[in-house]
Amino acid sequence: MIRANSSLSDTKIHSSHNLLIRFILGGTTLIVSISAYFSYQAARKITLEDLRGKAFLEVQKGVGEIEEWLHVRKVEVQTLAHTSTIRSLDWSVAEPYLKSEVERINEFFFFQIVSPDGLFSNTKVGRSNKNIKDRDYFQKALAGKSNISDPFISRSTGIPLIAIATPIWSNSPTNDSPIGVFHGNVKVDHIAKVVNSLRYGKNSYAFALNSQGEAIVHPDSTLMSTVEKPAPSLLKIPDRNLTAIAQQMVNKQQGIQLMEIDGTKKYIAYLSLREANWSVALVIPRQNIESRLQFLDFIALIVGGLTVTMITVLWWVQAFEQAQLKKSKATADSANRAKSEFLANMSHELRTPLNGILGCAQILLRSKGLLESEQYHVNIIEQCGSHLLTLINDILDLSKIEARKLELHHQDVHFPSFLQGIGEICQIRAEQKGILFVYEPAINLPNGVHVDVKRLRQVLLNMLGNAIKFTDEGKVSFKVEVIDQLSADEQTVKYRIHFSVEDTGIGITPSELAKIFLPFEQVGEKKRQTEGTGLGLAITRQLVQMMGGDIHVKSQIGQGSTFWFEIAIAEAREWVQSAMVASKGQIIGFEGSPRTILMVDDRWENRTVITNLLQPLGFNVVEASNGQEGLEKAIALKPDLVITDLLMPEMDGFELIQHLRHTPDIQNIKIIVSSASVFETDQNRSLEAGGDAFLSKPIQVDELLHQLEFHLNLAWIYQQSQSEQQRINSSTTTRNSPSDKLISPSPDVLRELVILASKGNFNAILKLADQLEETDTNFAPFANQLRQLARQFDEDLILNFLTQYGVETT
Numbered sequence: 001m002i003r004a005n006s007s008l009s010d011t012k013i014h015s016s017h018n019l020l021i022r023f024i025l026g027g028t029t030l031i032v033s034i035s036a037y038f039s040y041q042a043a044r045k046i047t048l049e050d051l052r053g054k055a056f057l058e059v060q061k062g063v064g065e066i067e068e069w070l071h072v073r074k075v076e077v078q079t080l081a082h083t084s085t086i087r088s089l090d091w092s093v094a095e096p097y098l099k100s101e102v103e104r105i106n107e108f109f110f111f112q113i114v115s116p117d118g119l120f121s122n123t124k125v126g127r128s129n130k131n132i133k134d135r136d137y138f139q140k141a142l143a144g145k146s147n148i149s150d151p152f153i154s155r156s157t158g159i160p161l162i163a164i165a166t167p168i169w170s171n172s173p174t175n176d177s178p179i180g181v182f183h184g185n186v187k188v189d190h191i192a193k194v195v196n197s198l199r200y201g202k203n204s205y206a207f208a209l210n211s212q213g214e215a216i217v218h219p220d221s222t223l224m225s226t227v228e229k230p231a232p233s234l235l236k237i238p239d240r241n242l243t244a245i246a247q248q249m250v251n252k253q254q255g256i257q258l259m260e261i262d263g264t265k266k267y268i269a270y271l272s273l274r275e276a277n278w279s280v281a282l283v284i285p286r287q288n289i290e291s292r293l294q295f296l297d298f299i300a301l302i303v304g305g306l307t308v309t310m311i312t313v314l315w316w317v318q319a320f321e322q323a324q325l326k327k328s329k330a331t332a333d334s335a336n337r338a339k340s341e342f343l344a345n346m347s348h349e350l351r352t353p354l355n356g357i358l359g360c361a362q363i364l365l366r367s368k369g370l371l372e373s374e375q376y377h378v379n380i381i382e383q384c385g386s387h388l389l390t391l392i393n394d395i396l397d398l399s400k401i402e403a404r405k406l407e408l409h410h411q412d413v414h415f416p417s418f419l420q421g422i423g424e425i426c427q428i429r430a431e432q433k434g435i436l437f438v439y440e441p442a443i444n445l446p447n448g449v450h451v452d453v454k455r456l457r458q459v460l461l462n463m464l465g466n467a468i469k470f471t472d473e474g475k476v477s478f479k480v481e482v483i484d485q486l487s488a489d490e491q492t493v494k495y496r497i498h499f500s501v502e503d504t505g506i507g508i509t510p511s512e513l514a515k516i517f518l519p520f521e522q523v524g525e526k527k528r529q530t531e532g533t534g535l536g537l538a539i540t541r542q543l544v545q546m547m548g549g550d551i552h553v554k555s556q557i558g559q560g561s562t563f564w565f566e567i568a569i570a571e572a573r574e575w576v577q578s579a580m581v582a583s584k585g586q587i588i589g590f591e592g593s594p595r596t597i598l599m600v601d602d603r604w605e606n607r608t609v610i611t612n613l614l615q616p617l618g619f620n621v622v623e624a625s626n627g628q629e630g631l632e633k634a635i636a637l638k639p640d641l642v643i644t645d646l647l648m649p650e651m652d653g654f655e656l657i658q659h660l661r662h663t664p665d666i667q668n669i670k671i672i673v674s675s676a677s678v679f680e681t682d683q684n685r686s687l688e689a690g691g692d693a694f695l696s697k698p699i700q701v702d703e704l705l706h707q708l709e710f711h712l713n714l715a716w717i718y719q720q721s722q723s724e725q726q727r728i729n730s731s732t733t734t735r736n737s738p739s740d741k742l743i744s745p746s747p748d749v750l751r752e753l754v755i756l757a758s759k760g761n762f763n764a765i766l767k768l769a770d771q772l773e774e775t776d777t778n779f780a781p782f783a784n785q786l787r788q789l790a791r792q793f794d795e796d797l798i799l800n801f802l803t804q805y806g807v808e809t810t
Contacts, residue, residue, distance in 0.1 A: 055284055055289060056269045058199075058200050059198065059271045062197070067274060070275040077164045077184045078166045107190075110124040114138060116142060117133065122185075135163070142167065146164075148162065148164050148275055149163040150276075150278070151216050151225070162188060164185075166183065168182050191208065191216060192216075200282060204288060208280045212233055241259045241261055245268055252277075255269070258286065261283060264285070264286070266284060267284040267289055268283050269284070360612075410450050411451075411453055413453050418453065419441055435472070448571065448573060449572050450569070450570040462539070463499075463563050466537065466563075470503065471560070475504055476501065479502070486568055493570070494569065494571070500562060500564035507555045507556050507560055507561055508553070508561055517537050544565045544567065547567045549567040550565060587718055588616075588718065590714045592714075594767075596640050596641075597620070598633055598642045600625075604625075609699065627651025630644060630656055640669075642672070643695075644656055644657070654689050657690045660690070661689075671692050672695055673686040743781070754802055765798070
């Protein structure tokens with residue numbers, strides 16, 4: 001009896017336990033099933049939105065193609081309207097020219113010139129007595145606005161056409177009204193071809209409406225205009241749904257909706273154009289989109305059945321997988337963000353102070369007040385700063401090499417001076433460590449070579465830098481010699497040149513030799529490894545391989561190492577001409593009136609470098625700390641050239657360029673983009689947005705001046721040598737007769753010039769010279785001579801020049 005009672009109790013307990021399990025499983029299944037249902041509904045909705053979005057993309061593709069075609073035609077019409085032939089309004093002169101343009105472009109039906117009273121002549125009918133004064137596109141163009149008309153039936157040809165009209169402006173600055181209208185007429189055929197090509201499955205079709213809701217293109221011919229019968233507006237047809245869509249299209253709205261059209265449910269995707277006041281719509285049967293959801297519905301049914309039996313396991317598996325996916329995605333996103341932030345921060349945070357260091361060094365090198373010894377040390381600062389910039393670029397260069405995006409850029413250079421400059425940098429490092437540095441160039445080295453100076457310098461400095469770093473006593477030897485003269489064409493001679501770096505340092509073990517050229521591998525003592533990035537030799541070897549050679553090494557522990565490579569380098573016989581600019585001397589100004597430069601950068605040190613470089617040369621430099629401020633100053637001042645950074649607060653450089661290019665009074669201003677960005681996409685985007693040139697930071701003064709010379713068409717004035725100054729003084733003092741003297745201003749003006757020269761106020765002298773020339777052209781020779789002397793920043797020269805006109809200079 002006791003055993004029975006015990007067994008019963010066990011059964012009740014077991015039954016209760018199973019009941020609890022079934023209740024938990026049942027409840028869990030019910031809850032999960034409900035959740036799965038709502039999840040399915042959400043997934044279905046998202047999938048449907050994605051399918052609708054793909055259908056809408058078809059309309060966007062068609063609209064984009066039409067927009068591009070119309071834009072090109074509009075630019076062609078505007079370009080022709082600005083020619084002197086069209087501005088003459090002489091049809092006898094313009095007719096043969098326009099007929100040839102119709103044949104050349106092969107997109108226009110005819111070109112037409114219209115006088116302000118509406119009378120016109122075109123390349124189809126010649127001169128016409130008909131009048132188009134009532135045409136809307138003519139009235140808009142005569143009011144000064146280029147526009148694209150709705151399609152219309154031509155009065156001269158009877159063919160449906162589209163007019164692309166633009167005003168014709170006079171060359172006279174006093175005439176602020178158009179002197180006529182020029183337009184090119186195109187058939188609707190191209191528009192119809194694009195619209196009719198839009199499809200999204202079986203029985204879908206597209207149509208286009210004009211600004212009045214009338215069909216430009218439609219598969220239903222009863223809705224299209226003919227010579228005898230105008231097209232009915234879809235805004236007034238019985239189909240309410242289609243009328244509602246037409247109204248939204250006329251109101252330049254866009255979207256995709258499901259509604260009943262032609263007696264069945266259909267999706268209609270519609271989008272308006274920017275170039276013309278038209279809209280394009282694509283009508284898609286409902287099943288073309290939603291039939292793709294049937295597979296999703298079938299899968300949902302299977303999953304729902306499996307959920308009843310396997311919900312618990314699946315829930316845990318799904319939860320686990322989702323957690324792992326989120327973790328993996330978070331890790332990948334974090335790595336990508338870290339990489340992007342690293343590149344961006346390295347580019348700007350390190351290049352920005354370097355821009356200040358190198359910029360100030362270049363400013364000091366242009367100063368007349370430095371002693372020769374001080375100039376030498378400033379030159380070393382500039383060279384070491386450039387080398388530091390090269391080291392910063394190591395990591396970026398490695399990624400470019402591996403992606404095969406790094407290219408060599410050759411230029412002519414004086415080879416002995418190039419090698420001597422590298423030797424001077426390494427000599428300083430060796431002296432700091434108390435070791436000997438020996439540079440041994442061969443006597444038969446070519447004077448001029450054609451090579452990528454930046455990359456060869458990078459290779460040699462990496463090799464020499466490693467040798468000095470791992471040498472504590474003894475010496476480092478740098479040898480350059482010609483191995484062979486290679487056969488080449490009649491105009492080019494190539495030399496095979498051997499470069500070697502030998503040291504008496506700690507040496508490299510055989511096991512370490514096998515991996516020293518791998519990225520991020522560093523050998524030797526730990527304290528020495530912290531001195532570099534571990535990328536120098538990896539980059540060095542790949543650069544040498546790009547130059548057509550390979551780097552080799554031999555080493556013994558405790559005795560030292562030798563690195564060497566051989567590459568073929570072309571001789572540059574014209575290197576002297578490349579150095580002619582430098583031989584002219586230091587630039588101290590430019591001929592002509594002052595030019596205004598707008599410098600836009602959010603970093604004050606970057607603006608200061610440009611200002612201090614250009615102001616002494618006679619430029620008027622205006623600064624702005626962000627794109628918005630730069631745009632406002634550009635509109636107000638209308639500068640000759642803008643130098644802008646890319647990454648700035650409020651308005652970045654890309655937006656600034658776009659605004660400048662779309663502002664009428666300043667849209668043709670020259671724009672130089674200067675940025676520390678290392679991404680080639682940013683450089684390409686800046687040029688595509690409308691920039692004229694790109695300067696990488698830190699800015700090199702020679703490249704900056706070269707760009708200014710090119711884009712502003714400048715003629716530089718160079719500092720004259722002492723012998724040339726003496727020749728000017730001699731020439732000035734020997735002019736004794738009044739006939740030899742230039743026409744001078746009044747004594748009061750001469751006395752004012754003496755005062756300004758005595759104070760060293762050369763900018764004021766330049767302004768006064770400009771005022772004299774504007775007041776009376778007879779003073780132009782005097783003003784020009786005065787400007788040349790002022791730009792040499794020597795008050796004695798100016799005072800000697802003024803004494804010949806009888807003015808006191810004491």
